[in-house]
Amino acid sequence: MRKVIATEFMTLDGLMLDPADEMEWVQNTLSEEQEEEIRRHQNQADTMLLGRVTYEILASYWPTATAEQEYPEMIDHMNNTPKVVFSRTLDKAEWNNSKLVKDNIAEEVQRLKEQPGKNMIIVGSASIVQALTNLGLVDEYRF
Numbered sequence: 001m002r003k004v005i006a007t008e009f010m011t012l013d014g015l016m017l018d019p020a021d022e023m024e025w026v027q028n029t030l031s032e033e034q035e036e037e038i039r040r041h042q043n044q045a046d047t048m049l050l051g052r053v054t055y056e057i058l059a060s061y062w063p064t065a066t067a068e069q070e071y072p073e074m075i076d077h078m079n080n081t082p083k084v085v086f087s088r089t090l091d092k093a094e095w096n097n098s099k100l101v102k103d104n105i106a107e108e109v110q111r112l113k114e115q116p117g118k119n120m121i122i123v124g125s126a127s128i129v130q131a132l133t134n135l136g137l138v139d140e141y142r143f
Contacts, residue, residue: 003119003139004049004109006129007041035074041142042077046118049109049132051125052087058123059095084108084120086128106135113137 050058061067062078071078083098086105093100101108109132112120122129122138132138 002047002113002115002117004113004122004132004137005041005045005119005140005142006122006132006138007142008124008126008129035071039074039077041121042074042081044119045121046081047112047120048081048083049120049122049125049128050083050085051128052085052090053127054124055083055085055087055090055093055095055098059093059098063095084112086125086131105131106137109135109137 058078062075067078068075079096081097083093083095085093085098085100086102086108087093087100088102090100105128109120122132129138
């Protein structure tokens with residue numbers, strides 16, 4: 001059975017986003033060692049689980065030329081990995097390989113866990129981590 005792994009960037013005082021809902025505090029401080037660890041985690045997963053806010057942040061960045069210049073070794077994974085976006089407010093998820101799920105989060109995640117494949121990672125998406133934790137569906141946490 002596939003695992004759901006929550007992968008979070010978090011400060012010691014629990015901050016996950018800055019006031020503008022951006023990730024500059026993470027992007028501007030990543031070391032080569034941290035980038036290598038991210039790539040290692042990505043290689044262990046074949047599906048990303050995302051909430052609306054994280055999806056919108058990532059979808060606005062990764063398809064751009066800037067991302068290709070800044071992170072050429074990660075762009076293929078980010079743009080081509082299947083993404084499941086959990087949101088009741090989005091009407092569509094247009095980023096490449098994205099599927100929008102509006103209801104029945106527990107059923108969808110359980111169905112995905114039972115399919116063959118690699119692990120699934122949650123990137124950011126604090127509300128999704130909390131919801132899946134409450135449902136007993138997160139198998140591992142990486143901070």
